Amino acid sequence: MATLNVLILVCLGYVVLLFGVAFAADRMAAAGRGAWLRSPLIYTLSLSIYCTAWTFYGAVGNAARSGLEFVTIYLGPTLVMLSWWWGLRKLVRVGRTQRVTSIADLISSRYGKSNTLAICVTILAVLGGTPYIALQLQSITLSFSIFAEADPSGLYREGSSVFWVAAGLAVFAILFGTRNLDANERHHGVVTAIALESVVKLFALLAVGVFVVWGVAGGIGPMMDRIDASEIGQWNVDAGRWTTFIFLSAAAFICLPRMFQVMVVENADEGHLRTAAWAFPLYLLLMSLFVVPIAVVGLDLMPEGSNPDLFVLTVPLSQGNDWLAMLSFIGGFSSATSMVIVTAMALSTMVSNHLVMPIWLSTQGGAGSVSGDVRNVVLMARRVSIAVIMALGYYYYRLSGGGAALASIGLVAFAGISQILPALVGGLFWRGATRTGALVGLTVGFVLWIYTLLLPGMGGAIMPDSVLQNGPFGWGWLRPRALFGIEGMDPMVHSVMWSLALNTAAFCAASLLSFPSPLERLQGAQFVNVFDHSVSPAGWTGSVAQSEDLMIMTQRILGSGPAQEFFQHEAEAQGGRTSLPEPTPGFLERLERELSGSVGAATAHAMIGQIVGGSSVSVEDLLAVADESAELLEYSSQLEAKSAELSRTARQLREANTKLTQISEQKDGFLSQVSHELRTPMTSIRAFSEIMRDTDGLSAEEQTRYAAIIHDEALRLTRLLDDLLDLSVLESGRVSLNMGGDTLGSILDRAVSSSLAGSHPKLRIRRSRPSERIPLNTDLDRLGQVFINLISNAQKYCDADEPVLTISAHDVGGQVVIDFTDNGSGIPPEAQSMVFEKFARVGGDKAGGAGLGLAICREIMQRLGGEISYLPGQGGAAFRVRLPLAHRQAAQ
Amino acid sequence: MNSGEDRKPQGVRPSLFLERQSYRRRRLMDAARLLPILGGALVAIPLLWPSQGSSEDGVPLSSAILYIFTCWALLIVISLIFGFAARRMVVSDDAEAESD
Numbered sequence: 001m002a003t004l005n006v007l008i009l010v011c012l013g014y015v016v017l018l019f020g021v022a023f024a025a026d027r028m029a030a031a032g033r034g035a036w037l038r039s040p041l042i043y044t045l046s047l048s049i050y051c052t053a054w055t056f057y058g059a060v061g062n063a064a065r066s067g068l069e070f071v072t073i074y075l076g077p078t079l080v081m082l083s084w085w086w087g088l089r090k091l092v093r094v095g096r097t098q099r100v101t102s103i104a105d106l107i108s109s110r111y112g113k114s115n116t117l118a119i120c121v122t123i124l125a126v127l128g129g130t131p132y133i134a135l136q137l138q139s140i141t142l143s144f145s146i147f148a149e150a151d152p153s154g155l156y157r158e159g160s161s162v163f164w165v166a167a168g169l170a171v172f173a174i175l176f177g178t179r180n181l182d183a184n185e186r187h188h189g190v191v192t193a194i195a196l197e198s199v200v201k202l203f204a205l206l207a208v209g210v211f212v213v214w215g216v217a218g219g220i221g222p223m224m225d226r227i228d229a230s231e232i233g234q235w236n237v238d239a240g241r242w243t244t245f246i247f248l249s250a251a252a253f254i255c256l257p258r259m260f261q262v263m264v265v266e267n268a269d270e271g272h273l274r275t276a277a278w279a280f281p282l283y284l285l286l287m288s289l290f291v292v293p294i295a296v297v298g299l300d301l302m303p304e305g306s307n308p309d310l311f312v313l314t315v316p317l318s319q320g321n322d323w324l325a326m327l328s329f330i331g332g333f334s335s336a337t338s339m340v341i342v343t344a345m346a347l348s349t350m351v352s353n354h355l356v357m358p359i360w361l362s363t364q365g366g367a368g369s370v371s372g373d374v375r376n377v378v379l380m381a382r383r384v385s386i387a388v389i390m391a392l393g394y395y396y397y398r399l400s401g402g403g404a405a406l407a408s409i410g411l412v413a414f415a416g417i418s419q420i421l422p423a424l425v426g427g428l429f430w431r432g433a434t435r436t437g438a439l440v441g442l443t444v445g446f447v448l449w450i451y452t453l454l455l456p457g458m459g460g461a462i463m464p465d466s467v468l469q470n471g472p473f474g475w476g477w478l479r480p481r482a483l484f485g486i487e488g489m490d491p492m493v494h495s496v497m498w499s500l501a502l503n504t505a506a507f508c509a510a511s512l513l514s515f516p517s518p519l520e521r522l523q524g525a526q527f528v529n530v531f532d533h534s535v536s537p538a539g540w541t542g543s544v545a546q547s548e549d550l551m552i553m554t555q556r557i558l559g560s561g562p563a564q565e566f567f568q569h570e571a572e573a574q575g576g577r578t579s580l581p582e583p584t585p586g587f588l589e590r591l592e593r594e595l596s597g598s599v600g601a602a603t604a605h606a607m608i609g610q611i612v613g614g615s616s617v618s619v620e621d622l623l624a625v626a627d628e629s630a631e632l633l634e635y636s637s638q639l640e641a642k643s644a645e646l647s648r649t650a651r652q653l654r655e656a657n658t659k660l661t662q663i664s665e666q667k668d669g670f671l672s673q674v675s676h677e678l679r680t681p682m683t684s685i686r687a688f689s690e691i692m693r694d695t696d697g698l699s700a701e702e703q704t705r706y707a708a709i710i711h712d713e714a715l716r717l718t719r720l721l722d723d724l725l726d727l728s729v730l731e732s733g734r735v736s737l738n739m740g741g742d743t744l745g746s747i748l749d750r751a752v753s754s755s756l757a758g759s760h761p762k763l764r765i766r767r768s769r770p771s772e773r774i775p776l777n778t779d780l781d782r783l784g785q786v787f788i789n790l791i792s793n794a795q796k797y798c799d800a801d802e803p804v805l806t807i808s809a810h811d812v813g814g815q816v817v818i819d820f821t822d823n824g825s826g827i828p829p830e831a832q833s834m835v836f837e838k839f840a841r842v843g844g845d846k847a848g849g850a851g852l853g854l855a856i857c858r859e860i861m862q863r864l865g866g867e868i869s870y871l872p873g874q875g876g877a878a879f880r881v882r883l884p885l886a887h888r889q890a891a892q
Numbered sequence: 893m894n895s896g897e898d899r900k901p902q903g904v905r906p907s908l909f910l911e912r913q914s915y916r917r918r919r920l921m922d923a924a925r926l927l928p929i930l931g932g933a934l935v936a937i938p939l940l941w942p943s944q945g946s947s948e949d950g951v952p953l954s955s956a957i958l959y960i961f962t963c964w965a966l967l968i969v970i971s972l973i974f975g976f977a978a979r980r981m982v983v984s985d986d987a988e989a990e991s992d
Contacts, residue, residue, distance in 0.1 A: 067953060
């Protein structure tokens with residue numbers, strides 16, 4: 001008889017072996033060796049954490065109680081695996097492309113990164129997972145106790161053994177589940193250890209089965225007879241339970257956090273599903289092949305009242321086959337440990353990512369933006385979460401007292417976690433599924449699960465019998481086990497039916513009625529049409545090829561010189577065996593920093609992730625990239641605006657310069673003109689005054705004529721000087737206006753008569769007198785001066801054979817507009833902008849003016865509150881005078 | 893975002909009939925989709941068996957075991973064949989884009 005001490009030694013030895021395997025696998029994976037670590041076989045074996053201690057021990061117990069019903073728990077997952085082509089393949093592809101870390105992350109990611117949803121799923125998973133962990137602890141403890149009973153030393157104490165088992169499992173999960181913080185959340189060490197445990201538990205169960213069939217019953221034929229002769233010898237499965245359990249186990253197979261962890265998160269290659277599709281059902285078949293024989297033989301051999309859940313252990317023991325019992329114990333231990341470790345890892349990821357980190361980040365107020373900081377906090381959060389989850393499982397076990405049959409707790413947990421199914425399947429296949437729908441559906445399903453299954457199962461302390469019998473407040477239709485008055489159903493079937501049906505209905509209805517946010521709709525399209533948006537992931541690509549791709553990309557962004565220099569430097573730093581550096585995390589980080597200087601952090605991250613991670617860019621990445629591009633665009637548009645402003649200013653400066661140059665030339669021209677103008681009369685005045693002084697005997701008539709010439713020339717000088725003076729007075733603004741009232745017609749009459757007096761050839765004036773009956777209140781002399789100037793200009797410069805000047809007046813929108821248009825050739829375009837400048841003279845000095853007339857006109861009009869402008873394109877020279885009518889109204 | 897069919901360019905109509913290899917691959921995918929339905933049907937047959945009460949002509953447990961495990965094995969073999977066929981397909985036309 002194996003003593004308890006030997007058993008404990010074997011256990012410790014086995015755990016040390018697992019440690020060794022996990023450690024070696026981690027080392028190999030880190031070194032890039034060991035492609036078999038990512039083989040389909042390992043993947044399939046890791047999936048078999050589905051078979052926990054509950055199935056290892058409990059399946060036999062279940063078979064002993066209700067025949068073939070236990071097989072439903074295996075048929076469900078088999079059907080799921082068979083439909084991998086359109087179900088699991090999509091789930092795995094989505095998980096890989098979205099870099100999903102847990103099932104809570106998947107759901108939240110699908111519904112627009114909603115953390116509320118993630119929290120709901122996390123709570124559901126923890127609530128469902130805790131009893132399950134307690135169940136594993138219970139099975140280990142029970143199996144210990146079987147050996148303890150047989151041990152004469154009697155040193156065994158149940159309570160302390162549970163504690164040490166829980167603590168040991170927590171340490172193992174912490175050591176290998178939270179060693180590194182990989183972006184992909186893959187744990188090669190743990191997965192390899194689990195694969196080994198899967199082999200051990202299958203081998204153990206098969207060995208017990210073979211022993212029972214051939215060792216005890218004496219072959220297949222006798223075994224079959226024995227089965228038929230036993231108390232469970234007839235097909236006796238309730239149809240409702242059969243269907244419900246197959247469906248439930250299929251749902252739980254997808255939704256259980258630990259299954260999601262090994263199936264989606266730890267998946268290294270989508271092609272592995274192809275192998276797992278047949279290999280995993282085969283594994284399940286082998287696991288259940290000998291369950292009924294063991295149960296039947298156990299019922300035969302064991303005394304009445306012995307626990308059928310432990311037949312796997314007690315049957316070999318009763319036959320005196322200690323080594324087989326030991327192997328079987330190790331098998332059960334394996335099932336329990338692997339399940340607990342992966343569950344703790346998966347739950348801790350969810351708890352730390354969706355509960356702890358958001359809280360920590362919000363209390364931190366954005367101060368912890370250094371990545372090293374967060375890394376440590378995340379790792380610490382996960383370690384604490386694992387410890388807390390294990391402690392919860394431990395206390396649940398202590399509280400429940402470990403009484404209930406193993407299988408029933410497992411099924412309750414299955415029903416709870418299956419509430420995620422509608423949101424998950426809807427999210428994968430229906431683009432119309434919304435966050436609100438998922439939240440409402442989850443809540444409805446969760447509440448119904450608690451009300452109809454969890455609470456009634458916990459006994460009278462929590463839900464009184466009166467509620468169970470008559471419903472809350474005596475409302476019969478709300479009885480937890482006969483909702484809406486439907487009685488006579490199996491409680492399990494009843495609860496699953498109502499909770500999942502109403503969950504799905506609420507999910508669909510709320511999805512149809514609500515409207516998703518843009519991010520949700522984007523994510524929905526990405527999930528549902530994942531095969532259109534992602535390429536088939538190409539397994540493991542060589543690292544050198546990745547470096548080459550990185551090099552090409554970096555050259556495009558940084559330019560070939562700096563890129564080659566950077567890569568060379570990195571290769572040398574790494575030891576320099578090859579010209580290209582290995583894509584180590586440190587190198588990638590530096591490269592990302594280098595690139596982010598050019599293209600922005602988010603863009604650099606997405607580009608490197610695309611090449612190295614093989615995953616497609618997530619919507620969040622795209623949003624960040626879009627933000628960066630928007631900033632760049634804004635910056636460049638600011639630059640553009642500034643440059644446009646600069647060029648506008650430059651053009652204005654150029655124009656001003658041209659004008660200045662022209663004005664300066666005009667000034668020069670005018671100076672010579674003025675000196676010429678001054679010298680001509682001066683010369684004649686001097687000449688004639690000299691004649692009068694030096695010549696004797698001038699006749700009186702001659703004297704008069706010469707004096708008249710001198711006088712005329714002096715007048716001309718005076719006029720010129722008057723004009724100059726006038727202009728300077730006007731310009732300096734020191735002019736005073738003599739306001740007076742008269743009609744436009746009479747002002748024009750005076751101007752025409754004074755400017756045409758004695759002129760030759762005669763200029764014809766065309767006027768329209770009725771329109772000139774506009775009373776004005778202004779400085780009449782000054783306005784007349786403007787008109788005289790314009791009329792005499794026409795007289796002087798109009799080069800037509802029969803010069804005609806048309807004067808027309810209009811009243812346009814509160815202004816008097818008077819146009820003076822002649823029929824000459826007009827002013828050439830290049831001179832048009834200059835005519836109002838001082839000293840401007842068009843066409844040289846053929847008419848002998850000083851070029852001050854129009855400049856004076858402009859100044860006068862400004863003083864009078866109007867303006868004078870040249871009208872191009874009127875056939876001849878055309879000037880427009882505008883006067884405000886306000887003066888007229890004031891006069892009335 | 894359009895559904896798969898809509899995404900094909902408007903100008904080029906996909907030909908109505910496929911080459912032999914593509915045809916075989918699509919039928920293989922059909923088979924993969926049908927397999928779980930077959931599995932579901934096989935697993936549902938025990939629902940028709942008489943249970944409880946009619947103890948005289950009930951189905952013996954050994955026959956039930958035989959039936960269920962034979963069906964199970966059959967499904968596994970079909971899945972195995974499909975797995976290998978799918979692998980050959982993927983290897984033979986690796987470059988071709990996936991489509992329905």
